[in-house]
Amino acid sequence: MRLESYQVKENNQLKHDGISYEVLAEKYGTPLYIFDETNFVQQVKKYKKALDNPYFETQILFASKALLTRAIGQLIAQLGIGQDVVSAGEIYTAIESGVEPSKLYFHGNNKLDDELIFAIENNVGTIVIDNRSEAKRLNAILTTQAKRQRVLLRLNPGVEAHTHEYIKTAHNDSKFGESVFDLTIKEVIETLANYPTLDFAGFHCHIGSQVFEEQSFLDSATEMIAFAKMIEDNLAINIKEINFGGGFGVYYTEEDQPFDLETFLPKFVQHVYNKTQEFDLKLEKVTIEPGRSLVNAMGSTLYRIGDLKTTTSGKNYLFVDGGMTDNIRPALYQAKYEALITNKAEETADTIYTIAGKACESGDKIINDYPLPKAETGDLLLVNGTGAYNYTMASHYNRIPKPAMIHILNGVDRLTVKRESFADMMRNEL
Ligand SMILES: Cc1ncc(COP(=O)(O)O)c(C=O)c1O
Structure with a gap:
């Protein structure tokens, strides 16, 4: 071992x-x-520092699904990072542990009405809308509550990655998100951005788990930025944030050769910046959602x-x-x-x-x-x-x-x- x-x-x-x-x-x-805990705290601090840059705000959102207890939530709160949550139970645990609700990103392909209400009532910062049907439901709930909510839309950028391989594909059968290749995607985004209850801030993607190729993250960033620019130009919508998800591979056995996240993150930030320059996109915020790579x-x-x-x-x-x-x-x-x-x-x-x-x-x-x-x-x-x-x-x-x-x-x-x-x-x- x-x-x-x-x-x-x-x-x-x-x-x-x-x-x-x-x-x-x-x-x-x-x-x-x-x-x-010693190494966890040190590692989070190192990754936070590795994301520091003069171009845009960055935030680590710890993926709660990897490990969540009250003690872990308390550490997240102390370290001042955000959290990716996928259920009312995870929201509850995070808040009970002292995590600021504004730093929570609520994911999920079938968030229940009760969970959406729970998130809104507890001032969850960002809801990551999975699909058009959810956007409609969320708008209806917010209308009855006379509230406005910051949201992102989860996209499938056509880069699918798993361990050492990744493919670029317009065909996907994932249960998560809306595809950038969907012929109606512009209408979906336009409708969502026009809901008066939704403060539409940008997009999210997550290309897979146990991903060992740096290039797959760089490629998905390129695709997301190109798509965001196309949407800005076509729909006159300002894309402020892109959340690039998690999935950074880790060591379990000798078969796994993960790349070093501390050296990769500055490269990733620079790549994102270069692409935003190339496509003339003014991103205000970049978020990532590591789970396994922070705690495994x-x-x-x-x-x-x-x-x-x-x-x-x-x-x-x-x-x-x-x-x-x-x-x-x-x-x-x-x-x-x-x-x-x-x-x-x-x-x-x-x-x-x-x-x-x-x-x-x-x-x-x-x-x-x-x-x-x-x-x-x-x-x-x-x-x-x-x-x-x-x-x-x-x-x-x-x-x-x-x-x-x-x-x-x-x-x-x-x-x-x-x-x-x-x-x-x-x-x-x-
Ligand atoms: C949306 C999203 N973000 C982040 C993660 C965390 O992935 P990992 O633990 O591989 O970093 C997952 C895992 O499934 C996910 O679905």
């Missing part, structure tokens, strides 16, 4: 910022989500190893006390991870194990055929790179309570999410 900067091996033990994982397991139990490497999950089994075909299973209920990604889309036995950190990885969870599903595996030192019941297994889309996707399948979460800041650990009890799981059941 590739170690993070906060992990060190010492006397055959792996430690997180000086704290042994055994101590954490004793203190908080397992499975346990561990989040490195800060998170890891600690498990206690239970039974071990070798099948008649010779497959070695190593069972942990969590699994798909705390990390659904391998079962959902064959996501890959790396792991280490923290109390055998310096021993040779000479045995191949399939690390499986305790849920009643054959697909409940975290890593297939992975080399580890010879494992024993009671050892501690750490899986790195679980900061994003693990806690937020956790379930109660098999009535397994959700794990606790701790943050580690400058070598000090603190509980941020309590381990669920059985009673917690039954709380709303009559």
